[in-house]
Amino acid sequence: MPFYKDVKELTLKLVGIPSMNNSAGETILAEAIAEYLRKIDYFKQHPDYVWEVPLKDDLYGRKNVFALIKGQKGNSSRTVILHGHIDTVGVDDFGILKEYAFDPAALKRKLKDVNLPPEVKQDLDSGEWIFGRGVTDMKSGVAAHMVVIKEISKMARELEGNILFMANPVEENQHTGIIEALPALQELQEKYGLEYVVAINNDYISPLYNGDKKKYIYMGAVGKLLPCFYIVGRETHVGQCYEGLDPNLIAAELLKSINLNADLCDQYKGEYTLPPTALKLTDLKPAYNVQTPLASFLYFNYFTHDIPVDKVLEMMKEKAYEAFVRVINFLDHEYQKYCKFLGQNYQPLSWKPKVITYKELYDDVKQQVGPALDHKISQLVKEMLASGTDTRLICLKVVEEVKSLSGDKDPVVVIFFAPPYCPHNTVKGESARGREVMQVIKDVIEEMSAATGEEFEIRQFFPSLSDSSYLKIDDPDESINALINNFPEWENVYPVPVKKIRQLNIPAINFGAYGKDAHKWTERLNKKYTFSVLPRMTILAIDKFLHS
Ligand SMILES: [Zn+2]
Structure with a gap:
């Protein structure tokens, strides 16, 4: 032969x-x-x-x-x-x-x-x-x-x-x-x-x-995207558990609605991708105490054949909003039941579902803080890159930092992308x-x-x-913009040379x-x-x- x-x-x-x-x-x-x-x-x-x-x-x-x-x-x-x-x-x-x-x-x-x-x-x-x-x-x-x-x-x-x-x-x-x-x-x-x-x-x-x-x-x-969710709830002591909003509950709902969901497989000319698969789910509580967690973090491997990033983002937003609403309804329902057990006066819980993209968060905070924001972020990223921090965590830390600078303390889900793309x-x-x-x-x-x-x-x-x-890159410019705008520190963390790939084609x-x-x-x-x-x-x- x-x-x-x-x-x-x-x-x-x-x-x-x-x-x-x-x-x-x-x-x-x-x-x-x-x-x-x-x-x-x-x-x-x-x-x-x-x-x-x-x-x-x-x-x-x-x-x-x-x-x-x-x-x-x-x-x-x-x-x-x-x-x-x-x-x-x-x-x-x-x-x-x-x-x-x-x-x-x-x-x-x-x-x-x-x-x-x-x-x-x-x-x-x-x-x-x-x-x-x-x-x-x-x-x-x-x-x-x-x-x-x-x-x-x-x-x-x-x-x-x-x-x-x-x-x-x-x-x-x-x-x-x-x-x-x-x-x-x-x-x-x-x-x-x-x-x-x-x-x-x-x-x-x-x-x-x-x-x-x-x-x-x-x-x-x-293709592959890594849509990430930073979920901020409201912490509470276990002794007053209905006063808090557990971000893990929202994360769990979200996991269940996205993970391995075959309806979310992307297809081109009848060729289907595998469904989104969860690669991480964790709360961000560093150690044991009797306070409920303040925030959680999850991300999915999301294969693509054709779907533009802006559409994925829109869909993830929708899923997160629905998960948020389901959690509020569940809590309210359980709280009402509990009040009944105790013969206590029931007041509906006042949580409001809120889901934003990283770009929305960033634009809002930038307006309040000005150019100092970018300086702060780049300093943070520089240190983490030098210490070899996992790039997904770098993106999360940036989102946490920007969120902490926003005056808003209400529970929220922030959606962003992290490497690789x-x-x-x-x-x-x-x-x-x-x-x-x-x-x-x-x-x-x-x-x-x-x-x-x-x-x-x-x-x-x-x-x-x-x-x-x-x-070669089939994602159109609007799609790439949606990705880069919602990808914390793209330029420093994972700068895929989109323009070069497009030119080479x-x-x-x-x-x-x-x-x-x-x-x-x-x-x-x-x-x-x-x-x-x-x-x-x-x-x-x-x-x-x-x-x-
Ligand atoms: Zn190989």
């Missing part, structure tokens, strides 16, 4: 260099990748076409690696980007097998003695899969791209157009690698007059249901470029299907978060290493598809993209 041996060997080499997110391993792996590329004859002749760009102020000296093949036939500006991330998640999930996580051969021997779920056991015994951390997410994907680069570099003389390879760190949390690669992409565009036709990512693909044998080609990436994008049929990309993908899978017997399906969105999010598709159980200790990779079908398909796609 063409490419099989090369991709396999390189995959094992890359897997053998641990590169867990937030470690110096990411740097070591980047250097190994650059070294591999520099040994290719083409790059020996063109040493300037492999280079590394360190991330700004990075604790581990992590870097992006680039390699450019400039076709020597004609002077086509058409350029295909091949990219992938080089970090992996940690290995704690491997438990006592941890020390074998980066050694697929040893891990395979050890797994023979482990009680495995039936499907995993079957895959292990079949010999068609290899196990290990990063095998599928996504070192084999990077290896396949590198072998494609090596292959195409041999034909640079006959190549019309260009190939740009990019290996990026820090994907598994903040996507800093790809975000910092954007200025480099723009510089290259200007320096060499490149026209980016498409970017092909190789992040992992998996079966979508039991027994699913199809291989998916994704024409874009799901991943733009959603997909290839649509409305533009000439979009139609061209769709046609090429269709032609590619038709040919590959005939040649290999694989069954393919094209989908609009890669379902997990990926670096492809940052190459690169259709971001995903082919992908084929595996199962990414991010689990049973992570495994299908050898035949990934080592042989995938690189062949990539070469075919490059040929079509450069000549369509």
